[in-house]
Amino acid sequence: MNLSSIRNFSIIAHIDHGKSTLADRLLEKTNSMPKKKMAEEQVLDQMDLERERGITIKSHPVRMYYILNDREYELHLIDTPGHVDFSYEVSRSLAACEGALLVVDATQGIEAQTLANYNLALENGLVLIPVINKIDLPGSEIERVKMQLIDTLGFSEDEILLVSAKEGIGIDKLLEAIITRIPPPRGSTEKSLEALIFDAYFDSYRGVVVYTRIFNGSVRKGTKIMMMSNRGVYEVDEVGYFSFGLHPTETLDVGEVGYIIANIKNVKDAQVGDTITDADSPVEHPLPGFKRIKPMVFCGLFPQESNGYQDLRDSLEKLQLNDPALVFEPENSEALGPGFRCGFLGTLHMEIVEERLEREYGVKLVATAPNVVYKVYTKDGRLIEINNPSQFPYYSEVEKVEEPYVRVSIISPSEFIGPVMELCLGKRGVLIDMNYIDPIKVVFTYELPLSEVMFDFFDKLKSVTRGYASLDYEPIGFRESDLVKLDILVKGEPVDALSIIVHRDESEKRAREIVKKLRALIPRQLFEIPIQASVNGKIIARENIPPIKKNVLQKCYGGDVTRKKKLLEKQKEGKKRLKQIGQVEVPQEAFLAILKSE
Numbered sequence: 001m002n003l004s005s006i007r008n009f010s011i012i013a014h015i016d017h018g019k020s021t022l023a024d025r026l027l028e029k030t031n032s033m034p035k036k037k038m039a040e041e042q043v044l045d046q047m048d049l050e051r052e053r054g055i056t057i058k059s060h061p062v063r064m065y066y067i068l069n070d071r072e073y074e075l076h077l078i079d080t081p082g083h084v085d086f087s088y089e090v091s092r093s094l095a096a097c098e099g100a101l102l103v104v105d106a107t108q109g110i111e112a113q114t115l116a117n118y119n120l121a122l123e124n125g126l127v128l129i130p131v132i133n134k135i136d137l138p139g140s141e142i143e144r145v146k147m148q149l150i151d152t153l154g155f156s157e158d159e160i161l162l163v164s165a166k167e168g169i170g171i172d173k174l175l176e177a178i179i180t181r182i183p184p185p186r187g188s189t190e191k192s193l194e195a196l197i198f199d200a201y202f203d204s205y206r207g208v209v210v211y212t213r214i215f216n217g218s219v220r221k222g223t224k225i226m227m228m229s230n231r232g233v234y235e236v237d238e239v240g241y242f243s244f245g246l247h248p249t250e251t252l253d254v255g256e257v258g259y260i261i262a263n264i265k266n267v268k269d270a271q272v273g274d275t276i277t278d279a280d281s282p283v284e285h286p287l288p289g290f291k292r293i294k295p296m297v298f299c300g301l302f303p304q305e306s307n308g309y310q311d312l313r314d315s316l317e318k319l320q321l322n323d324p325a326l327v328f329e330p331e332n333s334e335a336l337g338p339g340f341r342c343g344f345l346g347t348l349h350m351e352i353v354e355e356r357l358e359r360e361y362g363v364k365l366v367a368t369a370p371n372v373v374y375k376v377y378t379k380d381g382r383l384i385e386i387n388n389p390s391q392f393p394y395y396s397e398v399e400k401v402e403e404p405y406v407r408v409s410i411i412s413p414s415e416f417i418g419p420v421m422e423l424c425l426g427k428r429g430v431l432i433d434m435n436y437i438d439p440i441k442v443v444f445t446y447e448l449p450l451s452e453v454m455f456d457f458f459d460k461l462k463s464v465t466r467g468y469a470s471l472d473y474e475p476i477g478f479r480e481s482d483l484v485k486l487d488i489l490v491k492g493e494p495v496d497a498l499s500i501i502v503h504r505d506e507s508e509k510r511a512r513e514i515v516k517k518l519r520a521l522i523p524r525q526l527f528e529i530p531i532q533a534s535v536n537g538k539i540i541a542r543e544n545i546p547p548i549k550k551n552v553l554q555k556c557y558g559g560d561v562t563r564k565k566k567l568l569e570k571q572k573e574g575k576k577r578l579k580q581i582g583q584v585e586v587p588q589e590a591f592l593a594i595l596k597s598e
Contacts, residue, residue, distance in 0.1 A: 007073060008076045009078070100127075210259060302337060347454055403479065408445070408472070518543070530542060
């Protein structure tokens, strides 16, 4: 098709603002949806998890055709994931477009991810069409949301479109705006092949299916292509476009969005953001923005049953084929036995992987508390990256420790300013900026350690704002912090699996919580068991588990007092000897309670 008749666009929105429902209406209006799909809602969200959580996890592009003024247009909708953990994939999907629909809920207004997505779209030079959705709801505040879009994001009133994705109101005007406002793609078929990978998945029969947008040149069956990041060369077996399945075509030309199958055996060889070029006449420079995805959050995954190790390994390997951001390596825990140390993009990505392992592969899991990556600089000039407290070097060797920080955007009703600031201050946050979107909504910008955001920050934020606050964050690099390793000793012996990395100011409070919890969970023995917490070799908290006492005087019914004393002395000597040779078995429940607690 002629370049001037092609439009590539995306829909970006905060979670639950109606992005997937709007996509449904566009598909219906362009007659792109098969009849059997008509009764379903959110047809592009194909996983049960996506429907249950109301978020898009996997990108789903689709081609549509629409006639305006007797001319047919080819529209490529590149659906994007809807969570901060997948912001890199979102940025690559946006890089494959020329425009985007910025959808805002008429009852909620601008939220944290609305701002994040808006900035991401501007960075990629996209033309934005502001859309206010859910105008049919009784609680909609159209004028207030319009003013937010005008005052905060700088749109003019005549740019803003009003739609109801559920009722199908305003969809024709929206399609017309997509064609008239979003520019057609640029490029030339005469130039060498230049294509962006914005997603990929593994097909067990055909290998990797690469989702791509062609910027220059064209690709057809038999073309020899090269991945610019790893210089891998492959011969194309099939090309085509997406429309509720794969539809093979003769060629994929400049400006088009489609798929390439080229007998690629591993998803890691076709990384998101990489550039595909012609192996015989490659381009000099790849398309900008490519970066290798690095895990931000780590946790241990262990099978509940000791004989489930191999099943867990097989399941992780299968899942990794379609999720290259997941990394794992074998790990052995004193408490939980053999398992894997797994790396994720964030806590939501971690939860999704855990749920998919349990649902799709039937693996029963025990997951430890998540950790971030720390950079430890030693006095002899080495840099050690650690994601497990047991790897932390001895305190006398440590020069300094750095931890990852994130810039957090919080949008909250103005009545909760005090509780939000108190929460962020308690999490070692530094206030960077605070602005009013309108008289009743305020946006905070904080810089916080990722380790503080990761655990219960979002739950506490929702709690202090009665569920009205929204959150978005982006990594901003590593910063030096006063971090220490908190060791837990049971009967004088350190237990590696219970060690944690904490800020020095928090260490005493955490130490007291842990030893108190262990005191309740470790069963009593015939001898006293001390439980201690230490930092840099200094004990900072202690609890004692009292011994079980046997009544040795039970058989004494009278007689001389010296007989009783003799029996008590004998018991005392026996306990002393038992204390020296007795072993304490820490039950698995105790490890889980500590690993899960925060």
